[in-house]
Amino acid sequence: MRITSPLLLVLVFFVLSTSQPQKSSTAIIRNFSGKIDKYPIEMTITHFVGTDSIDGSYYYTKKGRDNSIHLKGTFNNNTLTLTEVNYTVKNEKLITNITGYFSLEMNENWELAGVWTNAKADKKLSSVLTCQEKKKAYNPLKNKYRFLQYTIDKSTVTYPGWKIDKIKGLDILNEKGVLIQSIRGFDEYVYDRTAEAVLEDLNFDGVLDLKIQTYLPDQTKGDISYLYFLYHPGQKKYIRNAELEELGVLDFDAKNKHVLKNYADGSGNESTHTYKWLDNKLYLVKKERNFENDNATHYEEYKIINKKPVMVKSYKSTGQ
Structure with a gap:
């Protein structure tokens, strides 16, 4: 079972005039499939737009996502310089x-090619990877993302002492500065006065979608969430x-085209619900659960019948 927390994506690109600086950030998450030498791998890279900072992970396909290796590094002049750590x-x-x-060059189609080197630097292997997101289909990196952000009177809330900011809209401008979309209809808190926009393929159609991180200050656990927006090519x-x-x-599994929801109660009871897209709708296809004082992992598998998830298999495994 894989319980993860989203990375906080921090990049200042727009400053509003207030007594203390408000910040907004954007990041792009891209997924790559390829090989190190003859060994198939899957790689995910988060690029903090406007800086040279990148973060991510990769795993050998044979070992699976649960054995991901963390990556951190820089992206300069289309060169990714990555250090892998555990x-x-x-x-x-x-x-x-x-x-x-890793030392990898990115071409105009977001494909990567270069070399993997071991920690002792006495072994080098070639590495070539293809990006699963299609730059030619839609490239949102050309756009600018400007939040409608404001600070509320902290005397009206009982939350921590820092300035409390909310966002109530997002304007998207093209590379010429022309407004191409105004998103409204929400009024949400943001963490540490930073509004965050993340570009990621959420429905695995090869086009980068949009999610906006929000803050839930009245919750001591699970205090972040997201607003999700799918890009409609026709509109x-x-x-x-x-x-x-x-x-x-x-969590979005680009390799298997699954959407994963993790649950944990802090007492050893954890579960992962797996969903898949079908006709622009999400359907449950699997549950994986672990319970306190139970060494077994419990599974339920579902089949989509008449547009409803129907359980077709239930079993457990001790992993031995």
Whole structure:
């Protein structure tokens, strides 16, 4: 089971005139399929637009997503310089271990080619990867994203002492500065005065969609969520998606085209619900659950029948 937390995506690109700086950020998440030498891998890279900072992970297809290796590095002049690391605990301290490096060139179609090197730098293997998102279909990186952001009187809320900001809209401008879409209909808190827009393919059609991180200050657990918008090629605009928002914080598995929702109660009871898209609708296809004081993982598999998920298989495994 894979319980993850979304990365906080921080990039200042627009400043509003207030007594303290408000910030907005944007990031693009791209997925790549390819190989290191003869070994198939899947890679996900988050680029913090306007900076050289990148973050991400990759995994060997044979080992699966649960064995992902963390990546961090820079993106300059179409060159990705990445360090791969894993983490171990020793004497109650978290130890970072460097296990290898990538040096990859990105071409105009977002394809990557270069070299993987081991930690000792005595072994080099070629690496070639294809981007699953299609730049030619739609390239939102040319646009600018401007939030309608304001600060509320903190005396009206009981939340922490920092300035409390909310967003009530997003304007999208093209590369010439012409307004191409105004998104309204929400009024949400943002964390640490930073409004965040993330470009990611949410329905696996090869086109980058949009999600906006929001803050839930009255919750001590699970205090972030997202607004989700799917890009409609025909209308050439983002359309808000209620199904995704009802599920909250999600993980998008581009390789298997699955949407994953993780649950945890803090007492050892955890589950992952897996959904797939069919005719622009989300359907449950699998549940994976672990319970406190139970070594087994419990599974339920579903088949979509008459546009409804129907359980067709139930089993458990101890992983032995």
